[in-house]
Amino acid sequence: MANFSLLIKPASGDCNLRCRYCFYLPKRELFGPGAHRMSAEVLETLTRKFLSVPMPVHTFGWQGGEPTLMGVEFYQQAVFFQRRYGATCGPIANSLQTNGTLLDAAWGRFLAQAQFLVGISIDGPAELHDISRLHGDGRGSHADVMRGLGVLREHRVEHNVLTLVSHANEDHAETVYNYLGELGVNYQQYIECVEFGPDGQRQPFALSPGKWGEFLCRIFDLWYPRDTRRVSIRLFDSILSRLLTGAPTICAMSGDCRNYFVIEHNGGVYPCDFQVRPELLLGNILTTDFSALQQQEKYRCWGQQKNPHQAKCAACRFLPLCMGDCPKNRHGGLSYLCEDWQVFYQHTIGRFEELAAALSAEQQAMAAAAQKPGAVPRTGQAAAPGATSGAVAGPQPGAYSGPPVGRNDPCPCGSGKKYKKCCGK
Numbered sequence: 001m002a003n004f005s006l007l008i009k010p011a012s013g014d015c016n017l018r019c020r021y022c023f024y025l026p027k028r029e030l031f032g033p034g035a036h037r038m039s040a041e042v043l044e045t046l047t048r049k050f051l052s053v054p055m056p057v058h059t060f061g062w063q064g065g066e067p068t069l070m071g072v073e074f075y076q077q078a079v080f081f082q083r084r085y086g087a088t089c090g091p092i093a094n095s096l097q098t099n100g101t102l103l104d105a106a107w108g109r110f111l112a113q114a115q116f117l118v119g120i121s122i123d124g125p126a127e128l129h130d131i132s133r134l135h136g137d138g139r140g141s142h143a144d145v146m147r148g149l150g151v152l153r154e155h156r157v158e159h160n161v162l163t164l165v166s167h168a169n170e171d172h173a174e175t176v177y178n179y180l181g182e183l184g185v186n187y188q189q190y191i192e193c194v195e196f197g198p199d200g201q202r203q204p205f206a207l208s209p210g211k212w213g214e215f216l217c218r219i220f221d222l223w224y225p226r227d228t229r230r231v232s233i234r235l236f237d238s239i240l241s242r243l244l245t246g247a248p249t250i251c252a253m254s255g256d257c258r259n260y261f262v263i264e265h266n267g268g269v270y271p272c273d274f275q276v277r278p279e280l281l282l283g284n285i286l287t288t289d290f291s292a293l294q295q296q297e298k299y300r301c302w303g304q305q306k307n308p309h310q311a312k313c314a315a316c317r318f319l320p321l322c323m324g325d326c327p328k329n330r331h332g333g334l335s336y337l338c339e340d341w342q343v344f345y346q347h348t349i350g351r352f353e354e355l356a357a358a359l360s361a362e363q364q365a366m367a368a369a370a371q372k373p374g375a376v377p378r379t380g381q382a383a384a385p386g387a388t389s390g391a392v393a394g395p396q397p398g399a400y401s402g403p404p405v406g407r408n409d410p411c412p413c414g415s416g417k418k419y420k421k422c423c424g425k
């Protein structure tokens, strides 16, 4: 079986906030009225079945809606089941993505002790964050999030920040980046808010045309070269990983959408966070297992829709990096952000290539030093922020810049198949 991770929604789309742009709040309507909470039976079953699949590391991602609505006790039970069913299965990792507003000392103690990695959503300083991230009564949530961030710090919980780039903050890259720097946040993730209404028009809160490319270029120019060894930015790490190892670390840059399963509170399994809809329900974890889910024709077809079918993509020099973008951003086949990606890659690729070459040289020098007689092996060293933590096989200059991919060339997604039999189908 191919490796995969889990994104679990124990409280479904239930949340104490009402962010203007939230794509998951409306999902509550799929599951009927009232509170949606995962039962111990679903929790135990998904844990047992996941940990029975051999994999180098089992990653549980807890998300929502707001996963802290479940209370600390739910996660204590999750860890209990992980110990019961995972005693011999190798490393287990837990991450939790939260709005941060409900964190208190009990949470801090638990998250630190159970070694959860916590993602906390912050869209910038209060004047930007509070435009979109609101309580039900319209109050901004920034002050509560800062309290939650304080809890994580006080208890030394590993954390990173997720910033949604929307109409509210699209013109404020410097303000956002410098603010996160002042907060001491060295692990950052920027994601794009691309949303269309039922009439096919861009939602007013979503990114305006051209703003995503501009935002990323500005962040890159603030980051490079000063902060490359200090600040990790998830998209940039993925680009470096692609250049260094051939494999990206984010799904939008891969050639196939079969990377993880979403498990809803009632055990329903879906292929992607953005695709929790009845027609993509793959089954229920109470009555099926992951091997059967992976073998489904519906799942295979789902994975392959990532292939960029557009002639413009096939001829694009950035295809091996962009891979036609995340299908949720596509509008009429081509990504709504196509021009933005081209602007961003055009502006940065030379410097990414330089950085990849420098990192590769450093890692080779370290490997050579470690092999000298008497050298102390450098195991357990944290990967340099900004660098890939994956295996390093040397940079692949030109991977992005060669001629357009030929039908008989190896597929840039790294599958080992010919392009025409894989992403170029």
Ligand SMILES: C[S@@+](CC[C@H](N)C(=O)[O-])C[C@H]1O[C@@H](n2cnc3c(N)ncnc32)[C@H](O)[C@@H]1O
Binding pocket: 015, 019, 021, 022, 023, 024, 063, 064, 065, 066, 067, 097, 098, 099, 119, 120, 121, 162, 163, 164, 191, 192, 193, 194, 195
């Ligand atoms: C759905 S929330 C769930 C976890 C938690 N409630 C939180 O806000 O971090 C996960 C992430 O999705 C982001 N998000 C919300 N609406 C989005 C949208 N329309 N497009 C992309 N990301 C979105 C949020 O900003 C948040 O960082």
Ligand code: SF4
Binding pocket: 015, 016, 017, 018, 019, 022, 023, 024, 025, 064, 065, 066, 099, 133
């Ligand atoms: S806190 Fe998270 S789940 Fe809640 S409304 Fe905001 S983005 Fe959506």
Ligand code: SF4
Binding pocket: 251, 252, 253, 256, 257, 258, 259, 271, 272, 273, 274, 306, 325, 326, 327, 328
């Ligand atoms: S649709 Fe987008 S977010 Fe979902 S798996 Fe595919 S690339 Fe990833």
Ligand code: SF4
Binding pocket: 308, 312, 313, 314, 316, 317, 318, 319, 322, 323, 324, 325, 334, 335, 337, 338, 339, 341, 342
């Ligand atoms: S930048 Fe545009 S043309 Fe190039 S691969 Fe991405 S979406 Fe396709």
